[in-house]
Amino acid sequence: MASSAIGSSNVQERLDLEQNNLNERARWVLDAPEPPGVWHELLDCAKETIFPLGNKFLSLRSEPGTKRVTSLLQEIFPVLVWCRNYKATKFKNDLLAGLTLASLCSPQSIGYATLAKLDPQYGLYTSVVPPLIYAIMGTSREIAIGPVAVVSLLLSSMIQKLEDPLANPISYRNLVLTSTFFAGVFQAAFGLFRLGFLVDFLSHASIVGFMAGAAIVIGLQQLKGLLGITHFTNKTDIVSVLKAVLKSVHHPWNPHNFILGCSFLSFILITRFLGRRNKKLFWLPAIAPLISVILSTLIVFLTRADKHGVKIVKHISGGLNPISVHELQFHGQDVGELARIGLILAVVALTEAIAVGRSIASIKGYHLDGNKEMVAMGFMNIVGSFTSCYVATGSFSRSAVNFSAGCESTVSNIVMAITVVISLELFTRLLYYTPIAILASIILSALPGLIDLHEVQNIWKIDKLDFLACIGAFFGVVFASVEIGLLAAVTISFAKIIILSIRPGVESLGRLPGTDLFCHVNQYPVAVKTPGILIFRIKSALLCFANANFVRERIMRWVVEESNHEESEDKAQRTTRVVVLDMSSLMNIDTSGIASLEELHKILDSNGMQLAIASPRWKVIDKLRLAKFVDKIGGRVFLTVGEAMDACLSSEMDTI
Amino acid sequence: MASSAIGSSNVQERLDLEQNNLNERARWVLDAPEPPGVWHELLDCAKETIFPLGNKFLSLRSEPGTKRVTSLLQEIFPVLVWCRNYKATKFKNDLLAGLTLASLCSPQSIGYATLAKLDPQYGLYTSVVPPLIYAIMGTSREIAIGPVAVVSLLLSSMIQKLEDPLANPISYRNLVLTSTFFAGVFQAAFGLFRLGFLVDFLSHASIVGFMAGAAIVIGLQQLKGLLGITHFTNKTDIVSVLKAVLKSVHHPWNPHNFILGCSFLSFILITRFLGRRNKKLFWLPAIAPLISVILSTLIVFLTRADKHGVKIVKHISGGLNPISVHELQFHGQDVGELARIGLILAVVALTEAIAVGRSIASIKGYHLDGNKEMVAMGFMNIVGSFTSCYVATGSFSRSAVNFSAGCESTVSNIVMAITVVISLELFTRLLYYTPIAILASIILSALPGLIDLHEVQNIWKIDKLDFLACIGAFFGVVFASVEIGLLAAVTISFAKIIILSIRPGVESLGRLPGTDLFCHVNQYPVAVKTPGILIFRIKSALLCFANANFVRERIMRWVVEESNHEESEDKAQRTTRVVVLDMSSLMNIDTSGIASLEELHKILDSNGMQLAIASPRWKVIDKLRLAKFVDKIGGRVFLTVGEAMDACLSSEMDTI
Numbered sequence A, B: 001m002a003s004s005a006i007g008s009s010n011v012q013e014r015l016d017l018e019q020n021n022l023n024e025r026a027r028w029v030l031d032a033p034e035p036p037g038v039w040h041e042l043l044d045c046a047k048e049t050i051f052p053l054g055n056k057f058l059s060l061r062s063e064p065g066t067k068r069v070t071s072l073l074q075e076i077f078p079v080l081v082w083c084r085n086y087k088a089t090k091f092k093n094d095l096l097a098g099l100t101l102a103s104l105c106s107p108q109s110i111g112y113a114t115l116a117k118l119d120p121q122y123g124l125y126t127s128v129v130p131p132l133i134y135a136i137m138g139t140s141r142e143i144a145i146g147p148v149a150v151v152s153l154l155l156s157s158m159i160q161k162l163e164d165p166l167a168n169p170i171s172y173r174n175l176v177l178t179s180t181f182f183a184g185v186f187q188a189a190f191g192l193f194r195l196g197f198l199v200d201f202l203s204h205a206s207i208v209g210f211m212a213g214a215a216i217v218i219g220l221q222q223l224k225g226l227l228g229i230t231h232f233t234n235k236t237d238i239v240s241v242l243k244a245v246l247k248s249v250h251h252p253w254n255p256h257n258f259i260l261g262c263s264f265l266s267f268i269l270i271t272r273f274l275g276r277r278n279k280k281l282f283w284l285p286a287i288a289p290l291i292s293v294i295l296s297t298l299i300v301f302l303t304r305a306d307k308h309g310v311k312i313v314k315h316i317s318g319g320l321n322p323i324s325v326h327e328l329q330f331h332g333q334d335v336g337e338l339a340r341i342g343l344i345l346a347v348v349a350l351t352e353a354i355a356v357g358r359s360i361a362s363i364k365g366y367h368l369d370g371n372k373e374m375v376a377m378g379f380m381n382i383v384g385s386f387t388s389c390y391v392a393t394g395s396f397s398r399s400a401v402n403f404s405a406g407c408e409s410t411v412s413n414i415v416m417a418i419t420v421v422i423s424l425e426l427f428t429r430l431l432y433y434t435p436i437a438i439l440a441s442i443i444l445s446a447l448p449g450l451i452d453l454h455e456v457q458n459i460w461k462i463d464k465l466d467f468l469a470c471i472g473a474f475f476g477v478v479f480a481s482v483e484i485g486l487l488a489a490v491t492i493s494f495a496k497i498i499i500l501s502i503r504p505g506v507e508s509l510g511r512l513p514g515t516d517l518f519c520h521v522n523q524y525p526v527a528v529k530t531p532g533i534l535i536f537r538i539k540s541a542l543l544c545f546a547n548a549n550f551v552r553e554r555i556m557r558w559v560v561e562e563s564n565h566e567e568s569e570d571k572a573q574r575t576t577r578v579v580v581l582d583m584s585s586l587m588n589i590d591t592s593g594i595a596s597l598e599e600l601h602k603i604l605d606s607n608g609m610q611l612a613i614a615s616p617r618w619k620v621i622d623k624l625r626l627a628k629f630v631d632k633i634g635g636r637v638f639l640t641v642g643e644a645m646d647a648c649l650s651s652e653m654d655t656i
Helices: A002-030 A038-050 A054-061 A065-076 A079-085 A088-115 A120-126 A129-137 A149-159 A169-192 A204-227 A238-250 A255-277 A283-303 A335-364 A370-386 A396-404 A411-426 A428-433 A436-450 A453-462 A464-480 A482-502 A548-569 A591-606 A618-626 A641-655 B002-030 B038-050 B054-061 B065-076 B079-085 B088-115 B120-126 B129-137 B149-159 B169-192 B204-227 B238-250 B255-277 B283-303 B335-364 B370-386 B396-404 B411-426 B428-433 B436-450 B453-462 B464-480 B482-502 B548-569 B591-606 B618-626 B641-655
Strands: A506-511 A518-520 A533-538 A578-582 A610-614 B506-511 B518-520 B533-538 B578-582 B610-614
Touching: A002 A618, A065 A079, A079 A129, A088 A120, A088 A149, A088 A204, A088 A283, A088 A396, A088 A411, A088 A436, A120 A129, A120 A411, A120 A428, A129 A370, A129 A411, A149 A169, A149 A204, A149 A335, A149 A436, A149 A482, A169 A335, A169 A370, A204 A238, A204 A255, A204 A436, A204 A453, A204 A464, A204 A482, A204 B591, A238 A464, A255 A283, A255 A436, A283 A428, A283 A436, A335 A370, A335 A396, A335 A482, A335 B591, A396 A436, A411 A428, A453 A464, A453 B591, A453 B618, A464 A482, A482 B482, A506 A548, A518 A641, A533 A548, A533 A641, A548 A578, A548 A591, A578 A641, A591 A610, A591 A618, A591 B204, A591 B453, A610 A641, A618 B453, B002 B618, B065 B079, B079 B129, B088 B120, B088 B149, B088 B204, B088 B283, B088 B396, B088 B411, B088 B436, B120 B129, B120 B411, B120 B428, B129 B370, B129 B411, B149 B169, B149 B204, B149 B335, B149 B436, B149 B482, B169 B335, B169 B370, B204 B238, B204 B255, B204 B436, B204 B453, B204 B464, B204 B482, B238 B464, B255 B283, B255 B436, B283 B428, B283 B436, B335 B370, B335 B396, B335 B482, B396 B436, B411 B428, B453 B464, B464 B482, B506 B548, B506 B641, B518 B641, B533 B548, B533 B641, B548 B578, B548 B591, B578 B641, B591 B610, B591 B618, B610 B641
Parallel strands: A533 A578, A578 A610, B533 B578, B578 B610
Antiparallel strands: A506 A518, A506 A533, B506 B518, B506 B533
C-alpha cells in the first residue's frame, strides 16, 4: 500500500513536472518580446535596401581621406580595381573577342536601327559610346553592350504613335533621343535608390513568353525588307502585318530581294549549325553576318541589281557620333508620354541585360551587383542620348558570342567600340549597295535565340499559373502590341500572387507514427488522426478580410462532418471535444481575421467544443494578444500541436 | 578489448538503426503522393463553392417527390419553416417591434428619399415592398429592411452624373429604378452562384472608414436643408460643399430653418441619451423622430412659418406603390453605366446588410447563410424596381432598434410595411407642412451610429496597414467622392495582401532548449544557435519572381556575415558548413523561385557549403522534384529541421 502510494505520488510529481514544463513552454509563446512595429520594419527594410553593405561604408569612415576617395572611386568605377591586374595575355583574348564582337555587331546594329525606324548609322553610333561607358562602370565582364532587337522594336512601336518616322524623321529622332535620356535617368535612379527589385517584377516566365512573342513580331517586321514591300503597316500585331503582306502580294513584287535574303539567311544558319557541332568554329557564325554583308554588297554592286528592284541601304553618313544634346525635347505636350516610354524601355532593357548578365555570372561563379549594373546602364544611356545613341543594353546573342570567344574583361567592349568607330570613319561609303534584304536576314537569324521552347515546356511542367503568365505575355505581344503583352504579363503575375495568397486553404493534420509531428494527412498517408481531437492547419500565410470567412466556414463544415462521422461510427465513442488550430504557416492576421477566429470560437463554444492554438508566429500571437483573443480562448496557446494535444488530453483526464 | 569492440558494434548498430529511421522519414517527404493538379483544385473549389452542402442535396434525391418539393420550397422560403411554430406571444413582440420600427422608419425614409434626390413618397414606397419580400425569403430575424443613408447618397451621387434630378426628375427616377433593378439582379446572381465571398473583398477596416466618411458627407449634405439653401452643389466632397455653403451665406438666409432643425435635433439626441441610460426607454429614441415630425408640422401649420421662409415638404402623393415596370430603361447609351452603378450599389448594400445581420446573428447564436441572404435581397430589389422602390437593404440603426424592441421574427418587418402602407393611404396629406429642416435633423441624428471611433482605435492598435485602408477609404470619401473612397479601400486592401505576401522575409532559427524544435531566435530569445550550421526559415508563403532574388541575397548576406563573425571569434572553430532551409511556411514556389534556389545552391557549393531542405510542403516538394532540384542538392531533404541537423552532424562525423 505504502509503496503504491509513494509510486503514485512519484507519478503525480512527474506529471506535475511535465505539466510545469508544458506551462513553461506555453509561456515562451505568450511572453515573446513585442515584434518590431510596421514603421520600424519599413525603416529597416529601407535601410537594408539602400545600404546593403552598411558596415563597409561605416568602416570606410575610419580610414584616411585619400584612401576613402580611392575606395569610393573604385566603387563607382570597377575598372580601377581590375585594370591593375590586367595583363597582356588577357588583352590578347579580349582583342580577339572584341574583333569577333565587332564583326557581328556592325551588321546587327544597322539592322536594329532600321527596326527602330532610324537611319542605319544610328545603330552604329549606339555601338560606340554606350560600350565605352559601360566598360569603365559595369561589373559584368562578359556582357556585350549595344542596340538589341526587342528594345528597338519597342521604341519604334511606341514612338511612332507620337510622330511619323517617314514624314518627320528629324522630330521622330528627337523623340527617340529624349526617351533614351529618360530611360537612362530611370535606370540610374533605380540603381542609386536601390530599386533593383523592380526589375524582378517581370517574372522569369513572363519574360520567356514576352521574348518569344517579340521574336515573332520582329520576324514579321522583317517581311517588309525580305519581300521588298514599300507600303507596310505601322502596327506590330500579327493580324495587321499579315494583312499588309497579303495586300502587297497583289501588287507586282520583285523576287530578287526574297531570293537574296533567303540564301544568305540559309548561309548564316548553316554556319551556326557548324559552330554548334564544332566548338572551335565559334567564330564562324559570329562573322557570318559580316561575310554576308560583304558578299551581297559585292554581288549587287557587280550586277547592279538595284536597278532591277533590289532595295539597297544607299547613303550612310560616316564620321563619329554627332553631339545631340540640343535635340532633346523637354517641353511640349509629349514630355509626360516620353517619360512613360522611357520608363518602359528602362525596365525592359534592364530585364534583358540583368538576365543575361546573371546567367553568365552564375556560370563563371561571380556575383553581379544588380544596383551597380543599373547605375552603369543608366549613365551609358544618358551619355548615349547626348551623342546620338538610342537605348543600348546587354544583348543575349552578342554576350553569348563574347563569352564563347573567351573575353576576360570589358576591354572586349572597348575593342568593339573602337572597331566600330574605325568602320564609321572609313567603311560606311562601302555599304551603299548593301541590300536591305540582307539586314532583314541578319535580324531573322538572331531571332531563334529569343524563343526558348525547352524553357516553356519546363514552365508548363512545373507551374501552370506561370505558364499562363508566359502565354499571356506571348499572345499579348503577338496579337495586340508589345505594351499590352508586358501589361498582361505583369497583371497575370500579380493576380497569381493574390490568388495564391488568399486562397482559403485548410488542411487536416494527423500524427506521424513514432513522432510528435503532425502533418497533412494527404501529403503523408502514414499520418493517423487522434479520435476526439481535430487538428487543422491554415494553409495561407495571411488570414485576412478576403479569406477569413471562408476559412471559418470550411473549418466549421469539417467539424460538423467529422462529428457526424464519429457519431455514426461509434455512438459510445466520445465526439469531437477539441479543435486545435495549427498556425505555423500563418505569418500575419488582420482585424477581419481575428473577428472570424472569435466567431469560430463562439460557435465551437456553444457546441461544447474547445478551440486551442498551436505554434503561432510572432506577429500573429502579438496581435491575438492585443485583441484579447488569447484571454477569450482561456489561454489555450501552445508551442506545438503535440503539446496542445498533451494538454488537452490531460485536462480531459482531469475533468473525468 | 573484446567488450569494447562489442560495445562499439552495438553503438554502430544503434547508429545504423537511427540512420535507417532517418532515411525512412526522409523517404516520407520524398515519396509523398502527387498533389492535386491546378485543374483538379479549381474544380474542387468550384464544386465546394456551388454545393457547399453537397450531401444534403444528394440525400434529397432518395426522398419521395412531394417531400422533395417541400424541402426545396423550405430552402427558398424560410418562412415555411418558422411559421409553423409561430405563436401569439411571439406576434405580440413582433407587433410592438414593428410599430416602433414604423415610427422610426417613416420619417427616415422620407429623409433618405430627399438624400437620393427623389420625391419623398419614394422613400415610403421602399419601406413597403422590399420588407415584405424579405420577410418570406430572408434568414435573418432581426434585420430591418428599407432605404439607408449610405446607399441613398451613393445612388444620387452616381446617377446625377448621368441626369440632372432637378431638370429632368422623371428620367432621373427611371435611371434610379433601372439601376435598382441591376443591383437586384447582381445581388441575386451573387447568391445563386455562391459568390458571397465577393462581399468579403471590402475589408472590415475599410468599411469602418468608408462608413465614417459617408456619415460626414451625408451630414454635409444636410446643411442644405438645415440652412435652407436653395443653390447647392451636386458634388459630395467636403471642399465643394463648404464652398457652396460659404457662398450661400453671402445671400440673405433665413435662420428659422436652422433654429427649428437644431432644436429638434437636440430633442432627438436627448431622447437617445435617455434611452441609453435606461434600457426600458428604448422606444423613446425610436419614436422621437415621429414626434419631431408631428410637432414641427403642427408648429409650422399653426404659425404659417412657411410664409416666413421655412422650407416645407409640400405635396406628397399618397396611395400604394405604383407599378413601374414600364419605367425601366434597357436601351440607350447609359445601360452599361447603369449596370456598373448597379454593381457598386449591390456590393455596398450587401456589405451593410450582411455586416449588421452577422453581428446580430452572432449575438443571438445562430448562423446566417450569406448566399441565401443575397438571393433574398436580390429578389426584393428586383421586385422593388417594378414597384417604384429604390435600392433597399438592412439598416444599421433600425435593425438595432428592432433587436432591442425584442422582435422574434421577420413578422416585425411585415408589421412595419403594413403600417407604412396605412400612412401612405391616410396621412401623406398631413405632411404638407413638415419642414425640410426636420428631415435633415432626423438624418443627422442617425449619423453618429455610422462613425465607430472605438473600432478605429482598435484597428490602429492591432494592424497599421488595416488602419491605412480605413483612413484611405475615409479621406477618399470625404475629399474626393464616394466611388473613389471605395476604390481606395479596395486598392489599399489588395496592395496590402501583395506587399505582405511577397515581402521577402527570412528568419534565423535556433534550437529551443530541451526540445527538437527550431524557432525564430528573435521571437524566442531562449533559442540557441548551433555553431557551424545556419538554419533559415523563409517567412513568405510564396517564393516567386517578386521576392526570390531578395530572399537569396539576404540568405547569402547572412551566411557571409556569420562566417566572418565565426572566423573573427575563433579561428580554430569550424566555419559554417551547412545551411538548412526550413520551408515549413512556404506553400508554393514558382519557376523563378526554383531558379533562385538553384543559384543559392551553386554559390554555397562553390564556397564549400551544403544546402539542405527541411519540411517542405506538398506543392513545394513536388515542384522541386519535377525541377530535379532534389537531385541537384544530393537528396538532402528532411522531415524536420532537427533531423536535417542530425543527418548533417552524423555525415560530418563520417567525413572526419
